[in-house]
Amino acid sequence: MNTVSSSTTVRGYGADRQWLAKLDLKLVPTGAKTYLKQLAFIGPLRIQRPFYPEGGVCHLYVLHPPGGLVSGDRLNINVHGAADSQTLLTTPSAGKVYGRDSDGVVQGQSVHVTLADNAECEWLPQETIVYSDANAVLDTTIELESGARFIGWDLVCLGRPASDARFAKGTLSQRIRLLRDGRLLFNEHLQLIADSSLHHSRVGLHNQSVFGTLVAYGTDFNPELIMTLRAELACPAFTVTLRMGVLLVRYLGEDMNECRAGMWRAWALIRLPLLGRPACTPRIWLT
Template structure:
């Protein structure tokens, strides 16, 4: 089809329906195969060598990226467990931005991924071009994977898509969350217009255990009504899958996270902690508290706050 002069000008200047700035980041993490690290991993023990703790150290073995997606160097505040901070230097998504993040935690690896600050989805351009992020997380047999990004702020007028898919082997363990703030309530900039599509999926050994999709127009009935978000502008979901999700843990969580803003459910081996309200500080603090209780039960280790959260 022949472009009009106006369409050709838009395309050449980076605007219009064809506007696009894709970026991808692919990570592959493996457990240390050295004799000391491998032995510690197989025996479930830790070895002390001077002041260095070896625990089947997880190493970044694969890194592929294009566009504005990076990571900081790996950190090891917990011995062999690898902490990675994902960076998006522009600081937010404008129309046409498409981020694709793929993480493969190989069998026996242990990794925590987070971000240094909130993600942002800005208002769309006059052409209404979609902007969004797609995340694919894979954890092999015996792997421990934590996906704990800071919240995503969806600005008024955005046309955002958030898609997260988790694929776990039979013996893998996972804790992750997705926290969203609609608009900027502190500045009284409400999400009365705009669009957000969000999908969360969790698979275990090829079986779909959790599947949720939200398709929201700012200010529509789903946003306002009690059967939807009840006028709330902040919502979050924490997912945990693995051993240790028993009645005792659920009881502790219910005591620590009183309703009605927080709710808990467990089905098919997946524990969900949800928040719906108007305050991201309450949501974030509650999710940190929940993580502090879930992590020892599922992963057998205390919660170690990533230092980037405190800066």
């Protein structure tokens, strides 16, 4: 008969546990439309077929069938827009980062967008929910050549505040970078430990559970647009700033519905002066 010592520690799948998934997309304009010319994937990352609800702009839905990240899961999404391409990418639902295993193995997602001259890209995923005791890494890098235009966001909910399930344990590393012609214009790195001074402080998250950052770049934004954004997003949870040509809309509060609605409104206001097109809401957002 086999026996197990009471001192034996029950562990997860090991500190070297990994489940990697990768998605590489290349968008190229042909005639009046942008087409997905190259697609490569490893693991559970896919896209739905391209949509063209507004003519030539290629709308893509990025799919992660498991629906959430456990310890060892690493998603890598690479998007390359050739010169003059026009692309909008979103996700069909919120992403989830679950609690880590007994080894505390990192789990997360890396997004890398590169745009050639005069290319346009909108990276508009739905929010990421970071569960308590997660060990999450969220990394977004945007590299633009001269003349390229970008608008995108990263929306995060710590825990599930509506269910009173707070982010009481765990860590989150979030980084957003934007470069033009190799020059770093925006670099923000959050290193958050649950229940830390940064989590509670007024100069940190001030005990709030929901935060989001919209980043837009590629034109000389009119001061009137900044005034309009501030008037439309008059809630104290929102701020609007413009520095070194990078337009930022931020949210810090407790309500993801409020955050999402405000970011949708900001995107609609920014899209016309930046890309020359009115907002075309992806159908998946309304289902």
